[in-house]
Every structure is written in C-alpha cells, then in structure tokens.
Amino acid sequence: MLTMNYTYRIYPDVTQQTELLEWLETCRGVYNYALRELKDWIASRKCPVDRCSLEKEYIILADKPVPSYHRQQNNLPKAKKLIPRLGEVHSQVLQTTIRRLHDTWEAFQKRGLGFPRFKKFGQFKSFVFPQFKNNPINGLTIKLPKIGEVPINLHRPIPDGFQVKQVRVLSKVRGTQWYVVVTIESDVSVPDAPVHGRAIGIDLGLERFLTAADGSFQERPKFFRSMQRKLKLLQRKAAKKKKRSKNWEKAQVAVARMHHRIANRRKDFHLKTAHKLCDQAQTIFAEDLNGKGLTRGMLRKDCVDAAFGQFLSLTEWVCWKRGVYFAKVNPNGTSQTCPSCLATVSKGLEIREHQCPECGYRTHRDHAAAEMVLHRGLENVVAQGLWGKETACQVGLSGVYDLDKWRGAGISKSDLGKPAP
Structure with missing residues (x-):
C-alpha cells in the first residue's frame, strides 16, 4: 500500500474564508475542552490515599472512567444539543480533532515529554476531512463537505490508480492563505531502492x-x-x-x-x-x-x-x-x-x-x-x-x-x- 501527500493552494471566497476560520475556532474549543477533561481526571488521581491538599484538590468520583477517545467522541452528539454551534462543523472533523488530542497524549506517554497544551487564539491552524466517497477534486475546484466547491491550483494531477483518502485544510499567514494536503493511496507497492550506481x-x-x-x-x-x-x-x-x-x-x-x-x-x-x-x-x-x-x-x-x-x-x-x-x-x-x-x-x-x-x-x-x-x-x-x-x-x-x-x-x-x- 502506497500513501503520499500532495499539497495544493486553494482560493476560498470571503464567505468561505469566514466559515473556515469559524470552524478552526470551534475545533480549537473542542480540543481545549477535551484536554481539560483529561487533565482534570489525571489531577484527581494524584491525591495520596491517606491525605489531601489543604489548599485545593480535584475531586472526581473513583468509578468515573478515564475520558478516552471513544468516550469523548460519543459525547459529541450530546454536546451538539447544548451548543448548536458545534452542529455547523462536519461531524467527522470534530472526531478527528479529538483523535488528534489523543494521538498527542499517546505520543507523550511513549516519549515521557511533550504533554498536550491548550491552544490559544490562532494556534489551531488545520482540520481534517478523514474520508470521501468520491474524488472531491473536479478540474479546477475541490468540493469540501459543508463548505462547497473551492477553486484549487492543481499544479500537478492526481496519478492514475490513486484514490483520495483524506484532505487536510491548512491555514497559513494568519488566515490569509489556504492550502489543502491531499492524502492519496494506491494498492501498488514500491520496493526500497537497492545500492547501485555511483x-x-x-x-x-x-x-x-x-x-x-x-x-x-x-x-x-x-x-x-x-x-x-x-x-x-x-x-x-x-x-x-x-x-x-x-x-x-x-x-x-x-x-x-x-x-x-x-x-x-x-x-x-x-x-x-x-x-x-x-x-x-x-x-x-x-x-x-x-x-x-x-x-x-x-x-x-x-x-x-x-x-x-x-x-x-x-x-x-x-x-x-x-x-x-x-x-x-x-x-x-x-x-x-x-x-x-x-x-x-x-x-x-x-x-x-x-x-x-x-x-x-x-x-x-x-x-x-x-x-x-x-x-x-x-x-x-x-x-x-x-x-x-x-x-x-x-x-x-x-x-x-x-x-x-x-x-x-x-x-x-x-x-x-x-x-x-
């Protein structure tokens, strides 16, 4: 299985840019809230069994499970009923945002450093559409769910035999330039280059x-x-x-x-x-x-x-x-x-x-x-x-x-x- 990433420049109009920026801020809020739940649960388990701090202490019931990826993902439909703004963002985009947090958390556990941090305003610069039924790129535009068709500079075409698996929308230069990182996949296998030549x-x-x-x-x-x-x-x-x-x-x-x-x-x-x-x-x-x-x-x-x-x-x-x-x-x-x-x-x-x-x-x-x-x-x-x-x-x-x-x-x-x- 061969997987590659192609980066293209896109040119959303003013309305689409406003919507994309709102999506980034919504994803940032979901990321920070999920991280807050995880940090509170960890802090509540640091208290010694026989004594507690006199100043402050996180108190969470002992039978409450750890806020894992699947539990936080399953809480998204309930949160959409309380916060209608979450429903404006594609559901899978919010799911990949939580997945991004837990990938960082798992990497921290392996390395022993790099604990996930809260994202400030403007620090959340990308979100992902994880899957597509059909090829979203059609000539000079790319069709993003709930965003619509966006002009794209397709400076190199998608190779034959490859399918678009996911698309990451990336903001640069303080939200004035937009890019998409298209992940393409094919069933072909390319062997490693042998030692040869000069x-x-x-x-x-x-x-x-x-x-x-x-x-x-x-x-x-x-x-x-x-x-x-x-x-x-x-x-x-x-x-x-x-x-x-x-x-x-x-x-x-x-x-x-x-x-x-x-x-x-x-x-x-x-x-x-x-x-x-x-x-x-x-x-x-x-x-x-x-x-x-x-x-x-x-x-x-x-x-x-x-x-x-x-x-x-x-x-x-x-x-x-x-x-x-x-x-x-x-x-x-x-x-x-x-x-x-x-x-x-x-x-x-x-x-x-x-x-x-x-x-x-x-x-x-x-x-x-x-x-x-x-x-x-x-x-x-x-x-x-x-x-x-x-x-x-x-x-x-x-x-x-x-x-x-x-x-x-x-x-x-x-x-x-x-x-x-």
Missing part, C-alpha cells in the same frame, strides 16, 4: 552548505540573514500599532508573509539541491546530525536558518521518489579522521584545512569529512550484506573496489593512494 558522501556545514566526496560543493544561501533587516522594520512597525486594531492585524499579516516567503525560499533551495544530488549519484550517504543539539549552540541562528534537518528529510523523500539509495551514517569524528589513512587528526572549528601528519593528505576540512562519510557508508553496506547481492546495480559502485582491498586483502588504506580531489 556513490557519494555529503557533509553539511555553515561555511559551505554541502560538500560532496567528489570535491563539489554548494554555497549556503543566508535566507533569514538576508531578509532580517526588512523583517526587523516590519516587526517594529507592528509593535507600534494598537493591539487588536485593524492596522495592527495588517502589520502582523505583513510579518507573517515575510516569514512565509523565507520558508518557501529555503524549501525550494533544499528540493533543488536534493534533485541535483540525485542527478549526480545513485547512492547517497549523509551524516545523521542531531538537529536539536545544533539549535542550542553559539551558531544556533545560522543552524536554524540552514535547516539541516529539513534538508535531510526532503533528500530522503526525493531519493525514494527517484529510486536512489539513501542512508545516514554516524557523524562522530568525521571531521577529525583522515580519510586516506584513518588516523585521528584533531583540529578546532577555526581550522578549515585538513592536513594529515601521518600520510600528508591535504584538502579542505569539509571535503575530508565528506570522504569519511562515504567510507563509513560503504562499510555499513558491506556489513549489512547489501553489497553481496547479485544485482545489475552492483557493478560500477564507486569506491567499493578500494574498500574491498582495504578490508579484505589486509592492505592499509594509505597504500591505496590519495583520494581524488
């Missing part, structure tokens, strides 16, 4: 966004840094407006549009770079970076601007779509190890050139790290037994002959010659 390793950095093992590199565009001055002026204008006034809302929309533009430019660069890598090689190895740790260091603003985590996720998706093998390797010590003789060469972050005292190999620091990523990726491929398969893809994988000589024949890596710059 292999490269890539190293990500701030001086150079990407450096490949073959010596090519890609400069890092500074998306946020280049627009920071304009963004600062817009934020300064917004801060001077009276809060919740019309001029304040217009200023906030201008700030949101600037952030949206920066994010779009960054994502476009990531996708184009990923496709460029797939044009150059059929097997790609990358570092398994700790994205959360990079955002806590001294260079956190530049790391967030580069968005290495998003780039790796998009590259993995592009590789799967184009039949390119993609794998991540351990990033520890890739810049501190000589790719020629595997000797440890310690160097600080300010040293941008790799020069090995053992074998004399000299190259750019990021290039040496990319070569080390390639070596580790090929080692993992051999260790997992993927390289021993009798496939046509096995012939011509760059670097494997040298790796086999180094690993199997007992020849030192330095005797194989310096890697090509």
Whole structure:
C-alpha cells in the first residue's frame, strides 16, 4: 500500500474564508475542552490515599472512567444539543480533532515529554476531512463537505490508480492563505531502492552548505540573514500599532508573509539541491546530525536558518521518489579522521584545512569529512550484506573496489593512494 501527500493552494471566497476560520475556532474549543477533561481526571488521581491538599484538590468520583477517545467522541452528539454551534462543523472533523488530542497524549506517554497544551487564539491552524466517497477534486475546484466547491491550483494531477483518502485544510499567514494536503493511496507497492550506481558522501556545514566526496560543493544561501533587516522594520512597525486594531492585524499579516516567503525560499533551495544530488549519484550517504543539539549552540541562528534537518528529510523523500539509495551514517569524528589513512587528526572549528601528519593528505576540512562519510557508508553496506547481492546495480559502485582491498586483502588504506580531489 502506497500513501503520499500532495499539497495544493486553494482560493476560498470571503464567505468561505469566514466559515473556515469559524470552524478552526470551534475545533480549537473542542480540543481545549477535551484536554481539560483529561487533565482534570489525571489531577484527581494524584491525591495520596491517606491525605489531601489543604489548599485545593480535584475531586472526581473513583468509578468515573478515564475520558478516552471513544468516550469523548460519543459525547459529541450530546454536546451538539447544548451548543448548536458545534452542529455547523462536519461531524467527522470534530472526531478527528479529538483523535488528534489523543494521538498527542499517546505520543507523550511513549516519549515521557511533550504533554498536550491548550491552544490559544490562532494556534489551531488545520482540520481534517478523514474520508470521501468520491474524488472531491473536479478540474479546477475541490468540493469540501459543508463548505462547497473551492477553486484549487492543481499544479500537478492526481496519478492514475490513486484514490483520495483524506484532505487536510491548512491555514497559513494568519488566515490569509489556504492550502489543502491531499492524502492519496494506491494498492501498488514500491520496493526500497537497492545500492547501485555511483556513490557519494555529503557533509553539511555553515561555511559551505554541502560538500560532496567528489570535491563539489554548494554555497549556503543566508535566507533569514538576508531578509532580517526588512523583517526587523516590519516587526517594529507592528509593535507600534494598537493591539487588536485593524492596522495592527495588517502589520502582523505583513510579518507573517515575510516569514512565509523565507520558508518557501529555503524549501525550494533544499528540493533543488536534493534533485541535483540525485542527478549526480545513485547512492547517497549523509551524516545523521542531531538537529536539536545544533539549535542550542553559539551558531544556533545560522543552524536554524540552514535547516539541516529539513534538508535531510526532503533528500530522503526525493531519493525514494527517484529510486536512489539513501542512508545516514554516524557523524562522530568525521571531521577529525583522515580519510586516506584513518588516523585521528584533531583540529578546532577555526581550522578549515585538513592536513594529515601521518600520510600528508591535504584538502579542505569539509571535503575530508565528506570522504569519511562515504567510507563509513560503504562499510555499513558491506556489513549489512547489501553489497553481496547479485544485482545489475552492483557493478560500477564507486569506491567499493578500494574498500574491498582495504578490508579484505589486509592492505592499509594509505597504500591505496590519495583520494581524488
């Protein structure tokens, strides 16, 4: 079973936009009420058996069951009789809102962190239509239940053999831009791409966004840094407006549009770079970076601007779509190890050139790290037994002959010659 998501821009009219915003606020209220019930039930079970707090205590009967997803979902028809506004929203949209809360709660129980939070005004930005009997997309419009037909920019058609399973309506730029995330499904099964063709390793950095093992590199565009001055002026204008006034809302929309533009430019660069890598090689190895740790260091603003985590996720998706093998390797010590003789060469972050005292190999620091990523990726491929398969893809994988000589024949890596710059 193959499932994919396609994102399209939609253009609802003024009446439809007002209705969509009201739906979002209704879903936000249902989400917060269900979360309040869950938190009250949990708080009532924290009291010790032999004593209670003198200040306050949640008292809920001991025989009252936990407010699970099915119980809260079954209470929706009763709530609609008390609150007629709930009946204006599609019933399955409210059900998926409660499902969203309990998915977050179950994820919290597994991780041990990330307790569900109450949604403030404007923080609830999407809702889901979970199923459709017929294809809702008809040429230039998409038919949403209780909303009607909405113009859509169908920049790419739904592939043959796929059916629309669900549609998520998404609000961006403070409710001024609307999108739909269409989930399509087919019975076909796509096998994972095997190890084949030319292999490269890539190293990500701030001086150079990407450096490949073959010596090519890609400069890092500074998306946020280049627009920071304009963004600062817009934020300064917004801060001077009276809060919740019309001029304040217009200023906030201008700030949101600037952030949206920066994010779009960054994502476009990531996708184009990923496709460029797939044009150059059929097997790609990358570092398994700790994205959360990079955002806590001294260079956190530049790391967030580069968005290495998003780039790796998009590259993995592009590789799967184009039949390119993609794998991540351990990033520890890739810049501190000589790719020629595997000797440890310690160097600080300010040293941008790799020069090995053992074998004399000299190259750019990021290039040496990319070569080390390639070596580790090929080692993992051999260790997992993927390289021993009798496939046509096995012939011509760059670097494997040298790796086999180094690993199997007992020849030192330095005797194989310096890697090509």
